Amino acid sequence: MSYAVIIRTIPIVALLLALTFPLFDGVSVRAQTGDATGNDVSPGFTIGPDQDRAFEKRAQSLEKQLICPICPGETLDQSFVQISQDMKRILREKLQEGQNEGQIKEFFVARYGTSVLAAPPRTGFNLVTWIVPPIGIALGVVVLFFVMRQMRRGSVNPVAGGVVAMVPVDSVDGELDDYLAEVDRDLAIDDSLDGDHDDDQGEDNDRSSEA
Amino acid sequence: MADLGTMSMFLALALAVYAGVGSVAGVKLGSGDLVMSARRSAYVAGLALTVAVGALVYAFVTHDFSIEYVRGHSDRAQSQAFTWVAMYAGNEGSLLYITAIFTVMSMVAIYVTPRRLEPSRPYIIAILMGISVFFLTVLVTLADPFAPALFDDDRGIGVNPLLRHPGMFIHPPLQMAGLVGVAIPFAFVGGAMIAGQTRDQWLDAARVSAIAVWATLSAGLLIGAWWAYTILGWGGYWSWDPIENVAIMPWLVLTAFIHSVMVQQRRGMFRMWNIALLSMAFVLSQFGLFINRGGPVVSVHSFGASTIGGVFLGFMLFSLLFALIVFLWRYPMLRSDRPLESFLSREASFLVNNFLFLGVTFVTLWGVLFPLFSEFANNETVTVSAPWYNQINGPILLAIVILMGVGPLLPWRRTTLTSAQRWLSIPIGINLGTMALLWVWGVHELWAIVGFGALAMVMSAVLEEWYRGTMAQRRAGLNFATGWWRMVSGNRPRHGGYIVHIAIIALGIGIIGTNFFHQRADVVLAPGESFSLDEYRVEYISTENEQRVDRISEWANVDVYKDNKQIASLTPWRAFYPVFNMASVRASVHNVPLVDIPGLPSYLDPGLEDLYLVPSEFLEDGRVVLRISINPAAWWLWVSGPIFVIGTMIALWPAPLLERRTVPARTRTSSTPRAASSVGA
Numbered sequence: 043m044s045y046a047v048i049i050r051t052i053p054i055v056a057l058l059l060a061l062t063f064p065l066f067d068g069v070s071v072r073a074q075t076g077d078a079t080g081n082d083v084s085p086g087f088t089i090g091p092d093q094d095r096a097f098e099k100r101a102q103s104l105e106k107q108l109i110c111p112i113c114p115g116e117t118l119d120q121s122f123v124q125i126s127q128d129m130k131r132i133l134r135e136k137l138q139e140g141q142n143e144g145q146i147k148e149f150f151v152a153r154y155g156t157s158v159l160a161a162p163p164r165t166g167f168n169l170v171t172w173i174v175p176p177i178g179i180a181l182g183v184v185v186l187f188f189v190m191r192q193m194r195r196g197s198v199n200p201v202a203g204g205v206v207a208m209v210p211v212d213s214v215d216g217e218l219d220d221y222l223a224e225v226d227r228d229l230a231i232d233d234s235l236d237g238d239h240d241d242d243q244g245e246d247n248d249r250s251s252e253a
Numbered sequence: 254m255a256d257l258g259t260m261s262m263f264l265a266l267a268l269a270v271y272a273g274v275g276s277v278a279g280v281k282l283g284s285g286d287l288v289m290s291a292r293r294s295a296y297v298a299g300l301a302l303t304v305a306v307g308a309l310v311y312a313f314v315t316h317d318f319s320i321e322y323v324r325g326h327s328d329r330a331q332s333q334a335f336t337w338v339a340m341y342a343g344n345e346g347s348l349l350y351i352t353a354i355f356t357v358m359s360m361v362a363i364y365v366t367p368r369r370l371e372p373s374r375p376y377i378i379a380i381l382m383g384i385s386v387f388f389l390t391v392l393v394t395l396a397d398p399f400a401p402a403l404f405d406d407d408r409g410i411g412v413n414p415l416l417r418h419p420g421m422f423i424h425p426p427l428q429m430a431g432l433v434g435v436a437i438p439f440a441f442v443g444g445a446m447i448a449g450q451t452r453d454q455w456l457d458a459a460r461v462s463a464i465a466v467w468a469t470l471s472a473g474l475l476i477g478a479w480w481a482y483t484i485l486g487w488g489g490y491w492s493w494d495p496i497e498n499v500a501i502m503p504w505l506v507l508t509a510f511i512h513s514v515m516v517q518q519r520r521g522m523f524r525m526w527n528i529a530l531l532s533m534a535f536v537l538s539q540f541g542l543f544i545n546r547g548g549p550v551v552s553v554h555s556f557g558a559s560t561i562g563g564v565f566l567g568f569m570l571f572s573l574l575f576a577l578i579v580f581l582w583r584y585p586m587l588r589s590d591r592p593l594e595s596f597l598s599r600e601a602s603f604l605v606n607n608f609l610f611l612g613v614t615f616v617t618l619w620g621v622l623f624p625l626f627s628e629f630a631n632n633e634t635v636t637v638s639a640p641w642y643n644q645i646n647g648p649i650l651l652a653i654v655i656l657m658g659v660g661p662l663l664p665w666r667r668t669t670l671t672s673a674q675r676w677l678s679i680p681i682g683i684n685l686g687t688m689a690l691l692w693v694w695g696v697h698e699l700w701a702i703v704g705f706g707a708l709a710m711v712m713s714a715v716l717e718e719w720y721r722g723t724m725a726q727r728r729a730g731l732n733f734a735t736g737w738w739r740m741v742s743g744n745r746p747r748h749g750g751y752i753v754h755i756a757i758i759a760l761g762i763g764i765i766g767t768n769f770f771h772q773r774a775d776v777v778l779a780p781g782e783s784f785s786l787d788e789y790r791v792e793y794i795s796t797e798n799e800q801r802v803d804r805i806s807e808w809a810n811v812d813v814y815k816d817n818k819q820i821a822s823l824t825p826w827r828a829f830y831p832v833f834n835m836a837s838v839r840a841s842v843h844n845v846p847l848v849d850i851p852g853l854p855s856y857l858d859p860g861l862e863d864l865y866l867v868p869s870e871f872l873e874d875g876r877v878v879l880r881i882s883i884n885p886a887a888w889w890l891w892v893s894g895p896i897f898v899i900g901t902m903i904a905l906w907p908a909p910l911l912e913r914r915t916v917p918a919r920t921r922t923s924s925t926p927r928a929a930s931s932v933g934a
Contacts, residue, residue: 054518098774102773115638117638117639121487122869155633155634156634160638161636161644162636167630168631168635170623171620171623172639175616176645176853178619183611186605187606193592193593194588194593
């Protein structure tokens with residue numbers, strides 16, 4: 043029974059993960075740990091006066107969260123123009139001084155405006171950016187569930203224009219099912235051209251008969 | 254040449270108008286001759302536009318600077334090869350290219366329209382030619398590529414330095430063809446709806462053309478990513494830039510369509526839904542054109558200061574309205590033949606697939622539009638960029654991959670839990686096993702582990718299907734290889750699709766590797782100095798340079814050591830173009846192989862990681878500012894391309910041709926089902 047639960051819930055669990063995701067700030071750019079090999083000190087390190095790997099990772103993570111003010115849509119780590127090189131240096135100095143990410147971002151926002159942040163802040167009006175997708179997806183799951191349930195029961199709408207009516211599942215027993223499949227096969231002239239239909243029909247019967 | 258080009262454009266416009274109006278009028282008046290002549294003039298319109306493109310290319314190759322567009326986008330100094338493709342380097346020329354390729358694709362589509370769609374053909378022609386007429390009108394009124402030069406100039410300005418790359422020969426043509434091509438499956442279905450052919454007569458034509466367009470888009474996107482990787486100089490390949498987003502949205506919707514159309518083909522369900530998907534893809538491609546041609550969003554890729562965005566916005570809204578009206582008009586005739594029998598069926602898994610793909614699409618659309626919304630409603634400029642998309646879209650993409658590992662194993666119609674348990678236990682076991690193994694091996698990045706586990710599940714689902722199919726053939730007395738091939742040719746759309754799934758696995762490995770395990774350092778090195786990053790030591794030897802008319806090129810000679818053994822000599826390159834006051838870099842990439850196969854060039858060895866070098870600046874005292882990156886699994890991104898192509902070709906290859914060569918049709922249809930049904934027995 044627990045297995046049934048797993049199968050039914052896989053997509054739902056995945057979607058729930060989606061909903062919680064905005065809580066993990068910066069998880070996608072978090073530095074990889076556990077690779078701190080003992081590097082010999084090499085000469086000539088410029089941007090950032092410190093050789094410390096963990097420090098550099100923090101700095102690089104910040105670079106990906108800030109936009110170069112003069113280049114359209116490029117983050118600092120993508121851009122090599124003078125102003126972004128300066129910003130890279132400043133953010134390293136501030137990290138060195140012990141400021142945290144939030145303070146450093148605030149500093150740049152005060153200078154260049156909110157658009158310097160690569161993702162809108164999770165406050166005030168901008169919270170809307172973050173909230174709409176999870177809510178939309180949650181609503182979508184609900185709608186999808188009801189749509190599928192209705193499709194399962196067969197269409198409740200009246201049949202229009204001489205179109206084949208939908209057959210409610212419950213009224214169909216196995217034998218009739220096979221007969222309908224036979225009819226389908228005869229009607230599906232085109233399907234027989236690529237052999238698709240026949241081939242799968244065999245498999246269908248096989249799999250459902252296993253039940 | 255300018256005159257020939259202009260004349261061809263006007264001729265094409267006249268022919269397209271005649272073809273569109275004439276084919277509908279012909280049907281209404283009952284005049285078969287008029288319909289026929291309209292169709293033929295659609296063909297001639299395609300030819301006329303080919304001539305116009307030829308005229309522009311000729312003007313570029315012969316440096317005809319009396320044409321403003323040629324003067325603005327080429328010069329005498331650039332290498333001759335690039336003059337052949339410079340025609341789509343700017344707004345006007347690329348619009349001409351789009352118009353021409355679209356009309357030529359329409360020509361083919363009209364020509365190969367299946368016989369059962371004959372009553373719809375005039376309407377299909379009308380829709381296609383309507384779109385052509387719109388493009389042509391913009392061309393001749395607002396963006397004439399053949400307009401005379403504004404100045405007397407014998408040197409030319411030259412092409413944007415970022416476009417001087419081999420990618421220029423492939424990426425823009427494929428990408429633009431793919432984007433405008435979305436209109437072709439839409440035209441098939443739209444034409445059929447107008448003509449009242451609502452019983453799936455359009456299905457094959459729309460499915461085949463959608464897959465072809467989808468494959469073109471896939472190839473265009475992938476080659477674009479590779480181009481960005483080697484030339485933009487920051488070591489990435491996708492940054493969720495607005496232009497990238499509008500290119501991927503139609504692709505996502507088409508991906509949903511080519512999955513759910515199988516349900517319609519097999520089970521006669523999801524009719525309305527599939528039509529809605531094609532309409533959405535079409536409107537989104539028009540949205541892409543609007544953003545691309547001077548839309549209100551900042552991007553690295555947009556076509557400079559082009560003012561024709563508004564016209565495209567209008568056309569997009571018109572397309573939306575048109576699709577809606579046709580859809581609502583025929584809505585009552587589009588019921589499903591059958592109900593959904595179970596939540597635990599392939600039909601249901603396709604529905605979830607569609608839901609997730611549309612989820613990514615709408616998240617992406619929301620991200621593109623929010624800055625505008627914010628500026629309008631809140632009077633504040635904000636940026637929505639990679640960190641936001643990664644966090645919101647990442648999990649949905651993960652859910653899609655998980656579904657890829659489960660969906661293909663669910664049977665059509667319905668199944669019971671016990672039987673599902675049998676089919677699904679292997680992939681789920683492999684998923685958990687992979688995650689455990691990675692953890693034990695010391696990979697402790699949570700999301701990377703989950704992602705790799707899901708990819709392993711996809712692989713096992715494909716292999717499980719193939720194993721069962723092949724074993725069934727083996728019972729019929731075939732060996733593994735022929736058995737596998739017989740199975741594949743028995744249902745090529747499905748197995749071609751599985752090969753595409755394998756391509757997605759390769760792509761996924763590359764994406765996870767480069768995103769979670771990327772390392773880099775920006776360093777300044779004097780000649781003779783070296784820097785160590787992880788296991789690699791990079792030693793800067795010297796700089797060389799070369800002066801050309803249009804640029805100053807410099808490159809660094811760099812030796813790379815791993816475990817004190819030299820593994821490569823690289824020459825990352827940078828050129829400065831004074832006319833543009835712009836520099837362009839070319840990364841030097843060394844693929845460090847996971848397995849070194851003797852005799853193969855290094856770029857063909859299965860890649861462990863890329864050592865990626867880019868010179869961001871050459872200082873005057875001889876030092877160099879070097880970006881050193883280690884991009885794990887980057888090789889897998891590019892290898893997915895050929896796999897994509899193979900899978901799509903297998904799925905699309907004209908059936909009779911392939912089948913005649915492999916198995917006589919009669920033996921196949923009679924033996925295959927029996928063989929397949931013996932699997933479960």
